[in-house]
Amino acid sequence: MANYKVLLADDHRIVREGIAYLLQSFGNIEIVGQAGDGHETILMAANLQPDILVIDISMPKLLGVEAIREVRCRSPRTKIIVLSMHSKEKYIKDCIRNGASAYLLKESAVNELKSAIGYVMNDQVYLSPAISKSVVHDWLSLEANDTTSPLTAREKQVLKLLAEGYSNKQVAAMLFISPKTVETHRHRLNEKLHLGNVADLVRYALKEGLISVE
Numbered sequence: 001m002a003n004y005k006v007l008l009a010d011d012h013r014i015v016r017e018g019i020a021y022l023l024q025s026f027g028n029i030e031i032v033g034q035a036g037d038g039h040e041t042i043l044m045a046a047n048l049q050p051d052i053l054v055i056d057i058s059m060p061k062l063l064g065v066e067a068i069r070e071v072r073c074r075s076p077r078t079k080i081i082v083l084s085m086h087s088k089e090k091y092i093k094d095c096i097r098n099g100a101s102a103y104l105l106k107e108s109a110v111n112e113l114k115s116a117i118g119y120v121m122n123d124q125v126y127l128s129p130a131i132s133k134s135v136v137h138d139w140l141s142l143e144a145n146d147t148t149s150p151l152t153a154r155e156k157q158v159l160k161l162l163a164e165g166y167s168n169k170q171v172a173a174m175l176f177i178s179p180k181t182v183e184t185h186r187h188r189l190n191e192k193l194h195l196g197n198v199a200d201l202v203r204y205a206l207k208e209g210l211i212s213v214e
């Protein structure tokens with residue numbers, strides 16, 4: 001049986017340790033790194049080039065779905081398994097569209113993670129059976145263009161980081177763009193969303209699930 005190098009990404013250390021213990025019990029897994037936020041995940045994936053990334057989608061700095069997109073660019077051979085508490089169609093759709101090969105609910109991870117690894121390493125997609133058939137059907141029948149949000153993917157990234165309290169310079173460093181570009185995105189966000197101040201920006205980010213109150 002082949003040995004697989006795995007990178008874990010979750011903002012709760014105790015969750016990462018639990019997943020690591022479970023994975024190591026399979027006998028063919030080497031944990032090569034653990035990341036606590038989206039930005040760290042991208043850098044570690046690019047450096048380590050793991051066979052598998054096991055990632056939560058609710059993380060600081062960059063949401064998991066944004067990290068998935070970047071990891072696919074920087075480590076294209078890495079198979080991505082999402083572990084999430086969210087079963088809504090939107091989360092599943094965003095993750096699969098951006099390059100994830102599996103989507104599991106955390107409550108089912110103990111029973112399903114080994115099977116998911118087998119599927120993704122054979123270039124197949126795995127969706128947790130706990131996800132309702134209607135949700136999967138809705139995802140499969142989505143229109144090619146998603147117009148539910150007025151913001152681009154990059155604008156969402158900038159909005160999340162600004163709402164978390166990072167400066168333009170810090171946001172630029174995390175997204176590998178210039179501070180001037182961040183300022184341009186910030187101006188467009190204010191125009192599109194009619195935000196008057198930072199408090200309005202934070203409230204919008206909370207409403208859209210880009211940040212949490214944890």
